[in-house]
Amino acid sequence: MARAVSKNAKIGYTIAAWTVALVIFFPILYTIITSLKTEQEAIEGFNLIPSFTFESYQTVQSQNDYFKPFMNSVILSVGSTILALIVAIPAAWAMAFSPTKRTKDILMWMLSTKMMPAVAVLVPIYLIFLRTGLMDTRIGLTVLLMLINLPIVVWMLYTYFREIPGEILEAARMDGAGLREEIVHILAPMAVPGIASTLLLNVILAWNESFWTIQLTTTNAAPLSAFIASFSSPQGLFWAKLSAASTLAIGPILILGWFSQKQLVRGLTFGAVK
Amino acid sequence: MGQIVLTKVRKAFGEVEVIPGIDLQINDGEFVVFVGPSGCGKSTLLRLIAGLEDISSGKIEIDGKDATDAPPGKRGLAMVFQSYALYPHMSVRKNIAFPLKMAGMSEAEQNARIENAARVLNLSNYLDRRPGQLSGGQRQRVAIGRAIVREPAAFLFDEPLSNLDAALRVVMRQEISELHQKLKTTMIYVTHDQVEAMTMADKIVVLHAGRVEQVGSPLELYNAPANLFVAGFIGSPKMNFITGPEAAKYQAHTIGVRPEHVEVSKDGDGWEGKILLAEHLGSDTFLKVACPVVGEMTVRGNGEMGLHHNDTIRLKPRADRIYRFDDKGLALK
Numbered sequence: 292m293a294r295a296v297s298k299n300a301k302i303g304y305t306i307a308a309w310t311v312a313l314v315i316f317f318p319i320l321y322t323i324i325t326s327l328k329t330e331q332e333a334i335e336g337f338n339l340i341p342s343f344t345f346e347s348y349q350t351v352q353s354q355n356d357y358f359k360p361f362m363n364s365v366i367l368s369v370g371s372t373i374l375a376l377i378v379a380i381p382a383a384w385a386m387a388f389s390p391t392k393r394t395k396d397i398l399m400w401m402l403s404t405k406m407m408p409a410v411a412v413l414v415p416i417y418l419i420f421l422r423t424g425l426m427d428t429r430i431g432l433t434v435l436l437m438l439i440n441l442p443i444v445v446w447m448l449y450t451y452f453r454e455i456p457g458e459i460l461e462a463a464r465m466d467g468a469g470l471r472e473e474i475v476h477i478l479a480p481m482a483v484p485g486i487a488s489t490l491l492l493n494v495i496l497a498w499n500e501s502f503w504t505i506q507l508t509t510t511n512a513a514p515l516s517a518f519i520a521s522f523s524s525p526q527g528l529f530w531a532k533l534s535a536a537s538t539l540a541i542g543p544i545l546i547l548g549w550f551s552q553k554q555l556v557r558g559l560t561f562g563a564v565k
Numbered sequence: 566m567g568q569i570v571l572t573k574v575r576k577a578f579g580e581v582e583v584i585p586g587i588d589l590q591i592n593d594g595e596f597v598v599f600v601g602p603s604g605c606g607k608s609t610l611l612r613l614i615a616g617l618e619d620i621s622s623g624k625i626e627i628d629g630k631d632a633t634d635a636p637p638g639k640r641g642l643a644m645v646f647q648s649y650a651l652y653p654h655m656s657v658r659k660n661i662a663f664p665l666k667m668a669g670m671s672e673a674e675q676n677a678r679i680e681n682a683a684r685v686l687n688l689s690n691y692l693d694r695r696p697g698q699l700s701g702g703q704r705q706r707v708a709i710g711r712a713i714v715r716e717p718a719a720f721l722f723d724e725p726l727s728n729l730d731a732a733l734r735v736v737m738r739q740e741i742s743e744l745h746q747k748l749k750t751t752m753i754y755v756t757h758d759q760v761e762a763m764t765m766a767d768k769i770v771v772l773h774a775g776r777v778e779q780v781g782s783p784l785e786l787y788n789a790p791a792n793l794f795v796a797g798f799i800g801s802p803k804m805n806f807i808t809g810p811e812a813a814k815y816q817a818h819t820i821g822v823r824p825e826h827v828e829v830s831k832d833g834d835g836w837e838g839k840i841l842l843a844e845h846l847g848s849d850t851f852l853k854v855a856c857p858v859v860g861e862m863t864v865r866g867n868g869e870m871g872l873h874h875n876d877t878i879r880l881k882p883r884a885d886r887i888y889r890f891d892d893k894g895l896a897l898k
Contacts, residue, residue, distance in 0.1 A: 456648060456650065458646045458647075458648050458650040459650045459651075459652060459653075461617050461637075461644075461646070461650065462644065462646060462650035462651075462652075462711075463652075463663070464616075464617065464636070464637045464638060465615060465617070465637045465638065465642070465643065465644045465664075466638065466663050466664035466667055466711070466715075467638030467639070467664055467667035467668055468638065468663075468667050469638070472667060476652075476663070477652060480654045481653065481654060
């Protein structure tokens, strides 16, 4: 550390950081607490100590099978991300290694599609899904999620590929590497970390996507985001069950995120920080 | 063997002609330095020889064979880059082994060559480290090691020392010179630093705006520059140029006087001038002097001469060391 920080300041910063972290984490924590309450406790009012009952989890599991939406979430998020990578790797590769005058414009144009609210294209996409029989199918939703996240995937990969210095590729050429060896021995190993963090971030984005999954599925292709929504039913709100369903839905991605923190932080900075 | 012959080599990027046409012969075992200000085309010329850029027209021969269309890996040349261009995901050993692996060499032969190169370059203890764990000088040595193991026809260096600090630069400069004496392989070295060029080269090629201004040994360029550009570029501090009536006395459009070829005295004969700035280096003192007759001059004075700002002194150029140029800037014999 370049600056000397006094002990008091350190304590102050620590308290501030913990406070901010707790405030941000509190909704998730309260969801978990509520999921361990009885329905009676849940509607009674603010209470941090539940009766630690697993009643809600049992009801949730018996009412709606958890396994099917879970598998749908896995298939949709992993599938759409892999599809996106298959399309985006060659695209980003071409833009990073043989850019033209229009490369920047194309990148901006792709990103601009993310600036539009999703609901603006709801009707056309809904109609396309309806007419082509894609409604409530895994394949339809996988392709849609892939297209939604594609701009971000291309942008992330582009910035990662751009970080690979041209002189290293020239050195490989001087050392007698052909295009195939250049890709296998030099480019691929240097691109892997970037591809990995892109993959992780996009699995999470696809997993959490709820607008389209709720609009375009009913039962067959419904992932966990739709599973949560199904508990805000017309019969009234059951807070404890809704919380239990939410906890079950965010659990897997929270664990994945925890174990891949390092790659994720790098992914979120879009490769800007080395 | 490592003879390289360029015939009418021309390079244009779109409309922009970077190198209008160069003829150059580099003999086996020579240490040739391409020197010139930035943007003079020296790096481009090196990249054309390496094959990293295609030439627009002309011919490149390496060891008598036409290499104009050969890919970089097939020219038998090894290159050391300014940024070192090491493979960051490979250990030092694997970095050095990479060209050998690409050539399909056996493991045993690879290892023998790597050990040998590591010994020559003092890298034996670092073979299992990654480039990121090495200092600048060590990275530079790895880059040189990767070039040596191939036993190339010639080495190409693209400003290899410009990322090092001043002290290390001197050390590495000497190491590269010693390496050349040991290996006796052709080396082509690009730099914008005329001190590097003067100290290392057998032959200097001075480039300016894509043209060869002069080719010669360091002392030839110093003693007999072909034109104003070379005269001004070689030598530090720069040569003083004087035009007008004083030059006419020597039947020339411009005359050049090097700072070290001027006798400085307090009251002798010569041009009178007032000291604008005195830089004391200990052994020498460099003086910037305003002379009413010839304009501003830079001269080298004796270190022990107590000269200061605003002193009036006399400058007398050595008669046998006056360079004469015509109105086109070419040297007069």
